[in-house]
Amino acid sequence: MTSDHFSIWKRREALAEAMIPMIGRLYRERDVTILVHSRSLVNKSVISIIKTHRYVRQIEERGLAVEETFPILEILSGLDLGPSRIDIGKLAIAFATDNGGKTLEQFVTDAVAPATGENKIVREGPTDVVLYGFGRIGRLLARLLVEKSGSGNGLRLRAVVVRKGSDDDLIKRASLLRRDSIHGQFNGSIHVDAENDVICANGNEIKVIYSNDPTSIDYTEYGIKDAILVDNTGIWRDREGLSKHLRPGIAKVVLTAPGKGDVKNIVHGVNQNTITADDNVISCASCTTNAIVPPLKVINDEYGIARGHVETVHSFTNDQNLLDNFHKGNRRGRSAPLNMVLTETGAASAIAKALPELEAHISGSSIRVPTPDVSMAILNLDLEKETTAEELNTYLRQVSLHSPLKRQIDFTTSSDAVSTDFVGSRHASIVDANATIVNGKNAIVYLWYDNEFGYSCQVVRVVQHISGVEYPLFPQD
Template sequence: MTVRVAINGFGRIGRNIVRAIYESGRKDIDVVAVNDLGPVETNAHLMRYDSVHGRFPKSVSVDGDTIHIEGGDSFKVLAERDPSKLPWKELGVDIALECTGIFTAKEKAVAHIEAGAKRVIVSAPASGADFTVVYGVNHDKLTKDHIVISNASCTTNCLAPVAKVLNDAFGIEKGFMTTIHAYTGDQPTLDTMHKDLYRARAAAVSMIPTSTGAAKAVGLVLPELQGKLDGVAIRVPTPNVSVVDFKFVPKNKVTVEEVNAALVAAADGSLNGILAYTDEPLVSIDLNHNAASSTFALDQTKVVEGDLVRVMSWYDNEWGFSNRMADTAAAVGKLL
């Protein structure tokens, strides 16, 4: 079955979802429409040329309100502020991918259902969501009763596979995560007014401490870890690729070799394509455009006296997450 999707918000994630679908060659998802308030030609131009990920792999053209992609595919570009007024019923939309960052709460996201979509997947944590999914970790628990679904955050998608493997293998008594995170579009290029004074500062000139709910959100995905994890973020002056530094106390003493072996086995097995690993001395740029949710660095594992463990895992916070949005859409489509 090919699931028909529409994307609300054609920014970093919205555009990369389209790109992920075409670069992977998948035929189980058909993008029928995009809703974005910017001009159609501007949306097409930003699709063709990307400062982080390079040129779009196919030629892109515009005809009226439609973007055409080399090979015969096309989708309409709408400009409607109220998602409840979008023509999802008329266009036969199965799933709306809510990527604006505005309509994240369930009571706002259901506007897409009112407009005729059968399901909504929010590209962010979503308060009140029927289900929070991290593909590869708990997507097998999706049901037909889940209407508004959160795809969590890019950081939760990085941490959750690692936490699942470590908890299954050794048990996690408690843990703390620091994500060293690339700056994103909601940060200013120069100092400006913001209710969070950390977020008021220029993105590209400082390391900026800030909050994140990514670690706590793992408890939504893995209930057995509810209340056991917390974390913080430090935004750094790079445009893409982030890294999770995770420290935890295991139930029993472990070694570096045991920790690495458990993660490698999962990456080669049940979490293949979601969790990856490297034994090379990589830096962040080396992981740009990497589709895995989480790439574990074998040489960064540290164990102190057997009961304090530190692991590190990279993630392309745009590309990996966008690929998981597509994976989740396909999984939800099978339930319709």
């Protein structure tokens, strides 16, 4: 029996190894991202590919093996594909479930027909992106933008703007991009061109612009045009302040914090379609807002929400003190790594901006805890219809698999899951099915979320949307 398992493993290793060049070629040459149940296989190792297939067992009623997806990938490699996202895991399961009498080649070809031949998207060049600020979120955005550079015709990170901290500032910035205590090593190669103030990451030349004043920069001097600028400093949150970035070379401004006044707060997957061509200043709201709004929307759609309370258990952040010291907040001055700190959250009030159809009153509070990343939101909801924990979990599981919000809502049934298991999650939040409590019309739902990386993925999705680089997904639900 042991030898049989080993033989199966070696066969799957060989298939996964053979998949890597096909996945890479599709991505580099055609901007085609290969997925398995919403998880990208681009730049993944043999073991990661096998584990991604194995993970399907947690969310589907059956497992998935590379033997099923490999022939689909071979078929895709022979098609005239344009920029797209293709989920070979879902294609494999759909074919096994109901292929309509078609051969596998016919089934796959028909499923991706809108991305082939004359139907495919054709881009004439990249969209420039500038990061204003290079802190926790800024560096993760840089990693994601470099990772998603593809053929070079999508988003292209051209520059970051920072205040100069020291004579060796450029070296330190590059080092912080290269190594991260939470998210690990940068996946690739980084070197510095000190003479030109450039950080080169996987061939992407990122100009470091030193400035204390956004109104002093002419981005066209650096060859940047019609760019999307992402402000991740949080210094300006209203339209007047953020409009300072609308300089020569900058077409639109995206804020990685809750916007104030009439600035639209966008949660990708929920209200990105409210963005118009005239919107040149928008906000991506907060990490917590992104975590809770998608689940609130789908629960309200199915059961109705009469009222609710959101409690967040949030990892400490840089705006807190390492040791007790003065802080403008009432409690945030107390030592972050030594205390649980009860504080306020603006996420509940931000719901109204992102999800105006939810008329129920949602209150909120937050506890900062001594962990560096991954937080939890607890939704305590009074529903308008009675349900059960099993029924609610089944519904949320289906949403995570088959709804337009499958990139925002993930689902886990792991009985021993803890916060570090979700470091690097690309979803806005993950439903912990084993923690769901339902008593008639009262439901309590526990959501994990990587408040750094998951949120950064949401920001990139918004940037992709407004730039036209948000490519279609196949198979289409």
